[in-house]
Amino acid sequence: MFRTRLTDLFGMRLPLLGGGMMWLSDARYVGALARGGALGFITPRSFDGLDTFRAAVKACREASDNAPFGINITQSRRPEENRLVPHWIDIGLEEGARCFETVGPSPKDLFERIHAGGARVIHKCAFIPHALKAQDAGADAVALVGCEAGGHPGTNELPTFVLGALALERLSIPLALGGGIGSGRQVAAALALGADAVVMGTRFLVCEEIWAHENYKRHLAAQPAEASTLALRSTGHPWRVLDNATVGRTREMEAGGASRYPDFGPLSTGRLGRDGAYAAGDWNTGLLSMGPAIGFADRLEPVQAVLQRLMDDAATGAARLHALLPSSPSCTSVP
Ligand SMILES: Cc1cc2nc3c(=O)[nH]c(=O)nc-3n(C[C@H](O)[C@H](O)[C@H](O)COP(=O)(O)O)c2cc1C
Known part of the structure; x- marks a missing residue:
């Protein structure tokens, strides 16, 4: 076409x-x-x-x-x-x-x-x-x-x-x-x-062929565009992710002076989100890459x-x- x-x-x-x-x-x-x-x-x-x-x-x-x-x-x-x-x-x-x-x-x-x-x-x-x-x-x-x-x-x-x-x-x-x-x-x-x-x-991200846990995908499908936020700004290498409890925790650490990736320990690793959210369906665990285009995704298909x-x-x-x-x-x- x-x-x-x-x-x-x-x-x-x-x-x-x-x-x-x-x-x-x-x-x-x-x-x-x-x-x-x-x-x-x-x-x-x-x-x-x-x-x-x-x-x-x-x-x-x-x-x-x-x-x-x-x-x-x-x-x-x-x-x-x-x-x-x-x-x-x-x-x-x-x-x-x-x-x-x-x-x-x-x-x-x-x-x-x-x-x-x-x-x-x-x-x-x-x-x-x-x-x-x-x-x-x-x-x-x-x-x-x-x-x-x-x-x-x-x-x-x-x-x-x-x-x-x-x-x-x-x-x-x-x-x-x-x-x-x-x-x-x-x-x-x-x-x-x-x-x-x-x-x-x-x-x-919410497609059926994406292997992530169904609970995670259902959560994403219910999110508005505004659920996307920038994490780890203090590092100079920000990460656009789903706003969740892990983001909140990294912001507290930034307020306390954290400003390099290692300062955030396991919170700044992709494996945390892979195991917590993608594999187990807990959307509050990990920094989970996601942009505002999630606002267009409203169902699993x-x-x-x-x-x-x-x-x-x-x-x-x-x-x-x-x-x-x-x-x-x-x-x-x-x-
Ligand atoms: C969950 C997720 C993981 C991503 N991982 C990578 C990656 O490993 N390498 C890469 O080049 N881009 C990665 N990206 C960026 C995408 O390839 C693509 O450039 C970006 O998603 C486009 O913007 P959008 O999310 O607004 O559609 C990732 C994006 C998402 C949402």
């Missing part, structure tokens, strides 16, 4: 990317996105070793019914945690992934390795200078996420649509826009702006149903824009 430079580049049917989600982007979820026409990215850091990661990529290829699927390569700020990055790329390539989403500094070597394996790469970042740097370093596309994005949007304070419109004046490679996008109207708006796709995470509604609403949005043009016969009748 919407053919863009990014649907051509990666070969997916819809201009929708499901950005990698730590602990959650597994074969079942990414495979469901692929079958539905979107492009998702498995997160290697979610697996306890290279063998389990390889098995997940294999399972994802089978679940994808020949549709494209990808691998998310999130580089850590701590170099010792990036030891396995080349192996993740190689395993992805060996098992048939042809799309990569990279995050983090100095990605030139990664781009070269990915390209040498015959795959394409979209580099995700939160600042226009970083997007331009990625373009110069050889990225095939960039994804820019605004301050609304769930997870770690960095210190950027610009909202998605300001960032996107400014970036489009300077970038020449395809652009995906993300952060706070959860409805088809926004998809149409991003495409009208000039983006080639959107990248979404939060909106998919399959990925396919969400994609269908997004695209139906995007088509309505595009038709509305078209009908507003003075040359359109219906321009005076549009509300």
Whole structure:
């Protein structure tokens, strides 16, 4: 329905990317996105070793019914945690992934390795200078996420649509826009702006194919957009999450002087949320990545149903824009 430079580049049917989600982007979820026409990215850091990661990529290829699927390569700020990055790329390539989403500094070597394996790469970042740097370093596309994005949007304070419109004046490679996008109207708006796709995470958190505990997903589906908040601001590396008791506790610690990740002990680790909320359903345990796009998620349903509604609403949005043009016969009748 919407053919863009990014649907051509990666070969997916819809201009929708499901950005990698730590602990959650597994074969079942990414495979469901692929079958539905979107492009998702498995997160290697979610697996306890290279063998389990390889098995997940294999399972994802089978679940994808020949549709494209990808691998998310999130580089850590701590170099010792990036030891396995080349192996993740190689395993992805060996098992048939042809799309990569990279995050983090100095990605030139990664781009070269990915390209040498015959795959394409979209580099995700939160600042226009970083997007331009990625373009110069050889990225095939960039994804820019605004301050609304769930997870770690960095210190950027610009909202998605300001960032996107400014970036489009300077970038020449395809652009995906993300952060706070959860409805088809926004998809149409991003495409009208000039983006080639959107990248979404939060909106998919309540999908049936997300393995997290049903109690957790039901809690999320009942949340308004305002339930998203920024935690750990004092560290300079804020984290956009569900407002819960753990956030309250970190704020008390900040009032007492805590300002570095280690100061928060286990509270600042992703494993706490994985075990407490995702596995056991207790939404008050852990810092749980989530943006305001949760306000668009009001029921648990399959990925396919969400994609269908997004695209139906995007088509309505595009038709509305078209009908507003003075040359359109219906321009005076549009509300
Ligand atoms: C639960 C969750 C976990 C995430 N984990 C990662 C990650 O490990 N690597 C990454 O590049 N982005 C991660 N993100 C960011 C998403 O890939 C995507 O860029 C973001 O969700 C888009 O903004 P939205 O949440 O407003 O849709 C995560 C987001 C969420 C909601």
